[in-house]
Amino acid sequence: MLALTSIGTTTYRPHEELNSTMAATITRRRRGRAAAALTALTLAVTTGIALGATAAQAASTLGAAAEAQGRYFGAAVAASRLSDPVYTGILDREFSSVTAENEMKWDATEPSQGQFSYTRGDQILDHAVANGMDVRGHALLWHSQEPAWAQTMEGPALRQAMLNHVTQVATHYRGKVYAWDVVNEAFSDWPEGVRRDSNLQRTGNDWIEAAFRAARAADPGAKLCYNDYGTDGIGAKSNAVYAMVKDFKSRGVPIDCVGFQSHLTTLPSDYQANLQRFADLGVDVQITELDVAAGPQQAAIFGSVTKACLAVARCTGITVWGIRDSDSWRTGEDPLLFDDAGQPKAAYTAVLDALNGGSTPPPTIPGVDPSAWYVLLNRQSGKALDVYNRSTADKADVVQWTRNDGTQQQWRFEPSGGGYQLKSRLSGKVLDVLDWSTANGGDVVQFEDRDGENQQWTVTANGGYLTLVNRYSGKALEVQGGSTADGADVVQYDSWGGANQQWQLVKVG
Ligand code: G3I
Numbered sequence: 134m135l136a137l138t139s140i141g142t143t144t145y146r147p148h149e150e151l152n153s154t155m156a157a158t159i160t161r162r163r164r165g166r167a168a169a170a171l172t173a174l175t176l177a178v179t180t181g182i183a184l185g186a187t188a189a190q191a192a193s194t195l196g197a198a199a200e201a202q203g204r205y206f207g208a209a210v211a212a213s214r215l216s217d218p219v220y221t222g223i224l225d226r227e228f229s230s231v232t233a234e235n236e237m238k239w240d241a242t243e244p245s246q247g248q249f250s251y252t253r254g255d256q257i258l259d260h261a262v263a264n265g266m267d268v269r270g271h272a273l274l275w276h277s278q279e280p281a282w283a284q285t286m287e288g289p290a291l292r293q294a295m296l297n298h299v300t301q302v303a304t305h306y307r308g309k310v311y312a313w314d315v316v317n318e319a320f321s322d323w324p325e326g327v328r329r330d331s332n333l334q335r336t337g338n339d340w341i342e343a344a345f346r347a348a349r350a351a352d353p354g355a356k357l358c359y360n361d362y363g364t365d366g367i368g369a370k371s372n373a374v375y376a377m378v379k380d381f382k383s384r385g386v387p388i389d390c391v392g393f394q395s396h397l398t399t400l401p402s403d404y405q406a407n408l409q410r411f412a413d414l415g416v417d418v419q420i421t422e423l424d425v426a427a428g429p430q431q432a433a434i435f436g437s438v439t440k441a442c443l444a445v446a447r448c449t450g451i452t453v454w455g456i457r458d459s460d461s462w463r464t465g466e467d468p469l470l471f472d473d474a475g476q477p478k479a480a481y482t483a484v485l486d487a488l489n490g491g492s493t494p495p496p497t498i499p500g501v502d503p504s505a506w507y508v509l510l511n512r513q514s515g516k517a518l519d520v521y522n523r524s525t526a527d528k529a530d531v532v533q534w535t536r537n538d539g540t541q542q543q544w545r546f547e548p549s550g551g552g553y554q555l556k557s558r559l560s561g562k563v564l565d566v567l568d569w570s571t572a573n574g575g576d577v578v579q580f581e582d583r584d585g586e587n588q589q590w591t592v593t594a595n596g597g598y599l600t601l602v603n604r605y606s607g608k609a610l611e612v613q614g615g616s617t618a619d620g621a622d623v624v625q626y627d628s629w630g631g632a633n634q635q636w637q638l639v640k641v642g
Contacts (some may be wrong), residue, residue: 169210191489195470195481196266198488202443205230205267205450209422210634212236212253212459213262220477224264231261231267232421232452234462239273242302246294251305258309269421270310270454272317273299274344276331284332292336296347303351310605314392314421315348316341320361325369341377342386349387355615356364360392360421366401368411378414380452392421396463400434407442412447423456424461424468425480429571433586433620435470436483443487449487449529479607480592482552498546499554499591500597506543506558506642508536512598512635514617518541520579521620522529528567528578531623533612538641552589552604555583558642563588564610566625571606574613575625602628609634 170558172269192198207230213231214220224231235241236253261268283294319341321329328334337555341359348357359378364371374391381388388587391411401407408418420442425434442448442483457475458467470481501507509518511533520536520541536542543558553562557579565580566587582588586605593600601610615633628634 134488189549193485194487195485197225198485199450200229202488204442204448204488206484207231207267207269207450207452208456209234209271209452209454209457210257210260211460212256216257220456220460221260223471223475224295228622230258230269230450230452231257232423233257233273234271234455235270235278237270237302237306237587238278239298239308240273240278243298244280246280246282249305250303252308258306262309268304268306268310268529269335269419270303270313270355271421273348273407274315274333275317276329277318279308279332287332287335289336291332292340292343295333295336295340296343297358299344299347299393300351303348303355307352308350308354308356310355310416312358312390312419313348313352314360315344315357317360318362318381319359319546320364320370320373322363322370326373328373342384345381345387354512356389356417356452357387358390358392358417358419358421360394361520362394362396362422365393365395365397365404365407366379367403367407370409375411375414378411378416382415388416388417390417390421390449394422395420395438396422396468397438398423399430400428400437405444408441408445408448412445417447418442418445419449420451423451424454424463424466425468426463429608431468432479432483432607433605435486439484444524471600479602479604482591483580483604499594501546501583501592501638502640503546503548505640507638508538508542508641509544509555509636509638510536511633513615513632514621516612516617516619516621518544518558518623518636520559523559524579525562527580528561529560531564531577531579532619533616533621533623534619536639549584549589552591555590556582556599564590566603566606566608569605570625571608573608573626575606575608577610577623577625587642595635598614598637600630600634601636602630610636 152412178623192201195206206228206284208224208228209232210224210233233254236257242251242254258268284295318338319329321327333340345357361374364374378388389530420438423438425431439451442451453470455461458469458473459473461469470478472478476477514533516533517536519532521530521532523541540559544555546553547556560579562579563582565578567578569577569587587603589604590601591604603625606625609628611624611626611634613622
């Protein structure tokens with residue numbers, strides 16, 4: 134559901150806080166978003182019609198769905214990939230914001246001292262502008278990817294060179310980027326809770342605030358962010374960043390936002406609370422480099438991160454660190470929303486669904502009538518998906534049995550959470566992975582409808598057969614061991630395309 138309150142807070146706050154000097158290209162876009170939300174809000178208030186998003190109202194792209202929530206949804210982009218039409222096709226369709234993955238960094242923009250090179254950064258900016266996307270600037274200062282000439286410098290000469298860099302680059306992009314990562318990754322991992330040693334840090338502890346002041350002077354309209362990784366939950370490192378932001382705010386150092394990179398494998402349980410405590414300091418928060426290692430929880434984590442951002446009024450947007458798995462810096466971890474072929478993954482559906490407040494219409498299954506009852510015949514055995522012993526109880530086992538068309542063998546596909554639930558005609562209960570198991574062999578039972586992701590299935594059709602993948606575990610519905618016997622258990626297992634994981638539909642009611 135898209136709550137009225139979330140429209141009010143999330144749309145207007147970022148707009149109202151925009152600095153008046155910000156370029157027309159940026160304000161025009163934001164004004165359009167605010168106006169759209171205002172129209173919807175007025176309509177709801179004057180007609181008394183609740184604004185609950187129905188399936189028909191749900192947006193079908195990440196950018197549009199985020200915009201309806203007053204946020205942006207961005208991707209890191211590599212200039213070298215802009216000639217790939219599959220890449221740009223996804224970028225231009227799905228995203229409303231762009232971050233240069235490497236092209237606006239110090240080594241790229243000032244390869245020799247005092248000689249600035251904006252060609253590749255501008256290429257990304259131009260593509261974004263031409264396609265109506267905003268641009269996040271990344272990153273003015275970072276101990277990594279310093280140009281070789283700066284790496285050998287120390288002390289006052291480096292301080293001067295670094296501030297000149299900030300001034301020049303922020304001036305070049307003045308009015309064209311809506312936010313800058315002014316300083317990136319300045320805190321240590323070990324020991325945690327202290328500044329990272331670097332030649333920048335050795336110029337004096339005030340180097341970060343000096344950089345923020347120089348950036349503000351060069352581009353007063355850009356939001357100025359501190360950006361880091363490993364700060365996604367509450368801990369020694371994020372506490373140290375928190376203390377710095379609090380200190381900056383109390384002393385009037387110009388900081389507007391904090392970026393949480395969110396290169397994740399697991400999700401810290403206090404992720405949302407951490408975002409909220411920073412927001413409570415009076416800064417915007419942004420998810421700046423999101424990617425999640427492939428695994429059973431990948432889609433769920435992407436969905437939870439999105440929900441966390443939506444739950445924090447000052448979380449103004451999310452950026453994923455690349456488009457397809459093959460574009461990612463995390464080689465072999467398949468951590469993004471689109472597969473190598475550019476097809477949206479379950480993680481994409483989870484994000485879109487979260488942005489739509491849980492009301493994304495599921496993709497239609499060719500030839501399947503959501504009001505009809507079907508028997509599902511396993512391709513390997515020819516037997517039917519069956520509630521064992523005609524039970525109507527929660528946790529009753531689901532097995533295969535010789536087809537007899539009884540109501541314990543009849544199922545309906547009901548749209549739910551961007552996927553489908555399978556409802557038993559006999560019991561009214563739904564197909565469920567017991568105890569939210571993510572294991573191979575996890576048991577499949579029937580359970581009362583609780584709208585759980587372990588009760589939702591992504592259905593794909595191939596040559597007249599369906600594969601059903603559980604949205605929570607990412608595993609496929611199968612007859613265990615490829616058995617052909619009556620009573621053989623139906624479980625979940627890694628999807629591998631076997632005949633025991635394929636189901637044929639026969640309409641019976
Ligand atoms: O383009 C050259 C290529 O010509 C050359 O042959 C090759 C040899 O190594 O290098 C290529 O450049 C690489 C560049 O990515 C483009 O692919 C650099 O070596 C490589 O260091 C660089 O890695 C980038 C990394 O930052 C640098 O530390 C990643 O693409 C980029 O995704 C990554 O992004 C960072 C964020 O800026 C900050 N947060 C962490 C995040 C992930 O590490």
